[in-house]
Amino acid sequence: MSVVRFWRNQVNRYNLEGTHCNSCDEYFYPPRSMCPTCRREGELESHRFEGKGEIVTYTIIHSAAEGFENQSPYPLAIVKLDEGASLTSPIVADPEEMYIGMRVKPVFRKLGESGDKGMIYYGTKFAPDKND
């Protein structure tokens, strides 16, 4: 990923900034510029997600992509946020801890880096929410 492309969406990744359609009351993450249901009648506003949600389904990644080798095995899950939007995210948990329906909260982590000399990419992952 290019530095510019990452940086443009940085605020979304850091703080789960998405969008909400006022016409049909649906939430989107990542943010959309048009509501797929209401199209032109849609009334989009930016929305910061609370970040709490639950695991809809997950898989364990054993052979990770370049730059993530040291992190495998790690769980990758579809997280449904409490407001409604779903997203795919690595989960900061041991594979044995994982189960469908587990409550999660957002955590700030390194998402990857471009080698030893390149940029470090930071953003949101999810972790088990033991107080929920």
Add this chain to the structure above:
Amino acid sequence: MSVGIVSYGSYIPRYRIKVEDIARVWGEDAETLKAGLMVSEKSVPDLDEDAATIAVESARAAIENGNIDPVRIGAVYTGSESHPYAVKPTSTIVAEAISATPVMTAADFEFACKAGSATVQSCMGLTSSGMIDLGMGIGADVSQGAPGDALEYTAASGGVAFIMGDNESEPIALIEDTYSFTTDTPDFWRREGSEFPQHGGRFTGEPGYFKHVIGASKGLMEKMGTGPEDYDYAVFHQPNGKFPTRVSKELGFSRDKIEPGMVITKLGNIYSGSCMMGIAATLDQAKPGDRIFATAFGSGAGADAFSIKVTDKMEQFQKYSPKVWDQLKDPVYVDYAKYAKHKGKLKRS
């Protein structure tokens, strides 16, 4: 002075390694080490954690604990000896992640283990002069000890953020006064580009830690006309458990006064945040009116002493904020192999 701590938050990674597991690898006697260092285990960062992610987590905890509007924060300063970039500030990452940007200032601090307390002093100056409304000072590190080096038993990870302000009704604890003692002393260093620090061995104790901690502590008490009997608690930088125990005795503070802040035994030395974490753990249990004496030390070398007085705002704050000692409970233990992988000492070819 009405300047003080308006909120604070801390973050400790959930992994720990026991002294036994490190000692086994190097064929050393764990019981002797544990008794000598007064440390039984230390925190280990996750594979995707560094000083910036730890700084962000502690900053977010401080915002949440005190229910602070981040827009009010006019400065974010992060003290660390493990900033992830050689050039590019950690503090801008933190500021963006807490939504304090863009009308604010930010910079990174470095002064071995006292970089965190230096940020707190800077925020005191900026807020009490009226330049900014609130200031955030952070100490965060993922510190490294070379494999087999004595420092490997204590070099740990964690972060603490203090939000400082000077609006009369706000602080949960006032900083009554501060005093620093600084000289050019080569007791510990790391050159640009080298992975692990070097230290002057036995040299680090007397002319480093003890001279500076005692210099700053005595200096502050003389300046204020106070003595150890005027304080309910005391916190001294914790490179191990022995140094703060000895220095508190020399200064005349009884053992029970330093106990609540002695996080080193279960946490290790988190460097820039070490003294701040001890202060946080002490504030967690302090009552309105209590006074805390605290001195941070950084190799190179210098010490910052603080006289802190808890206000009646503290009771409300304590109801909603997680406690440092609770964060030290229920860790996930890792063995040396996993620890080495986490600390990047073990790499795939």
